[in-house]
Amino acid sequence: MKIVDARVVVTSPGRNFVTLKVETDEGVTGLGDATLNGRELAVVGYLRDHVVPLLVGTDPHRIEDTWQSLYRGAYWRRGPVTMAAIAAVDVALWDIKAKVAGLPLYQLLGGASRERVRTYGHASGRDIPELFDSIRARLAEGYPAIRVQTGVPGLKRVYGVGHDAAADGARPVVEDWDTGAYLRSLPRVFDAVRQEFGPELVLLHDAHHRLTPIQAARLGKDLEPYDLFWLEDCTPAENQDGLRLVRRHTTTPLAIGEVFNTVFDYQTLVGEQLIDYVRSAVTHFGGVSPLRKLFDFAAQHQIKSAIHGPEDISPVGMAAAIHLDLAIHNFGIQEYAGHTALTHEVFPHAYTFTDGYLHPGEAPGLGIELDEELASAHPYEPAYLPVNRLQDGTIHDW
Numbered sequence: 001m002k003i004v005d006a007r008v009v010v011t012s013p014g015r016n017f018v019t020l021k022v023e024t025d026e027g028v029t030g031l032g033d034a035t036l037n038g039r040e041l042a043v044v045g046y047l048r049d050h051v052v053p054l055l056v057g058t059d060p061h062r063i064e065d066t067w068q069s070l071y072r073g074a075y076w077r078r079g080p081v082t083m084a085a086i087a088a089v090d091v092a093l094w095d096i097k098a099k100v101a102g103l104p105l106y107q108l109l110g111g112a113s114r115e116r117v118r119t120y121g122h123a124s125g126r127d128i129p130e131l132f133d134s135i136r137a138r139l140a141e142g143y144p145a146i147r148v149q150t151g152v153p154g155l156k157r158v159y160g161v162g163h164d165a166a167a168d169g170a171r172p173v174v175e176d177w178d179t180g181a182y183l184r185s186l187p188r189v190f191d192a193v194r195q196e197f198g199p200e201l202v203l204l205h206d207a208h209h210r211l212t213p214i215q216a217a218r219l220g221k222d223l224e225p226y227d228l229f230w231l232e233d234c235t236p237a238e239n240q241d242g243l244r245l246v247r248r249h250t251t252t253p254l255a256i257g258e259v260f261n262t263v264f265d266y267q268t269l270v271g272e273q274l275i276d277y278v279r280s281a282v283t284h285f286g287g288v289s290p291l292r293k294l295f296d297f298a299a300q301h302q303i304k305s306a307i308h309g310p311e312d313i314s315p316v317g318m319a320a321a322i323h324l325d326l327a328i329h330n331f332g333i334q335e336y337a338g339h340t341a342l343t344h345e346v347f348p349h350a351y352t353f354t355d356g357y358l359h360p361g362e363a364p365g366l367g368i369e370l371d372e373e374l375a376s377a378h379p380y381e382p383a384y385l386p387v388n389r390l391q392d393g394t395i396h397d398w
Helices: 040-055 063-072 080-101 128-140 179-197 213-226 242-249 263-271 288-299 315-327 341-346 372-376
Strands: 003-011 017-024 029-033 117-125 145-150 174-177 202-206 230-232 254-256 352-354 357-359 387-390
Touching: 003 040, 003 372, 017 040, 017 080, 029 080, 029 315, 040 063, 040 080, 063 080, 063 288, 080 288, 080 315, 117 128, 117 315, 128 145, 128 179, 145 179, 179 202, 179 213, 213 230, 213 242, 242 254, 263 288, 288 315, 315 357, 341 372
Parallel strands: 117 145, 145 202, 174 387, 202 230, 230 254
Antiparallel strands: 003 017, 017 029, 117 357, 352 357
């Protein structure tokens, strides 16, 4: 079997998605997700101009060799653009291999380690009454765990609250930020949530990298009475040493990694058990192959998985994540923000979401297809994540 063609499809059925479709001389095709929110076309160029020409004529079954060739052969390693492109190839080749075997991908990864995949959903509100309504809506949808995000007194808008896509357009939306107001208000929010919904509801919170290590340590300590499942991205983790300070001051579990691209980003964090959950996405970490290795590394240190699953991971990337979730032993939880109905039409899939749990289905491969005609009717639209500035106008590090 040989690869005879590979094409990049860009579509925007609600969000921009970049999909690689790999075709073989035996008619078996594979799909991979290469979406990089806000920098989609950079990955498109990397794939079309530098990766696809290297794939044609190669054996699609040589997944590890292809991965190493794309990673090491370019000399310029790592980074989100490179790793998203490699991820698309890796996932597409796993899709092909599993289809040839006539099995769902999770069977090639060792088979199921559980019956279904626990998820958490997103609830947010500009104030506490609006937040309560959002939590009730997620509970009605069956989510067993809920990420709580709220507005901050004195700030007009906060990322992760309400319409995340408000940053869509030719230029980023600018949001203001006040760390002191955030640190004062958030414990009160969780106190209100616990009083309304009780002690058993599983709660999470994402700080979106906005805090210094000492600020993150304070927040983790202040949130301990509310028994969070985790505090996510409490500080920019490029400074891995900073997590030592956070860990010394709080027992609130920590989750980090959605902006990481390789295992090297985790060496200190995992090796010293400074976090409890690794958050990387299949799409941004180079694919199924390296993420499975990361989970094996994390398992040696009693750290669990928590694959990143926002709306800007396409259903192709989500399907790959669910197959991994079902197969690995040290599974923790899966983020599942869902997609628009139109997105599901563009990417018909076998995976299901029932009563707050996901299952990848039993279709061979990833169990997902791409309706290219419908995809072409929804072309790329410029979109950016927002930019945070402090009240004096300084760009904030988040």
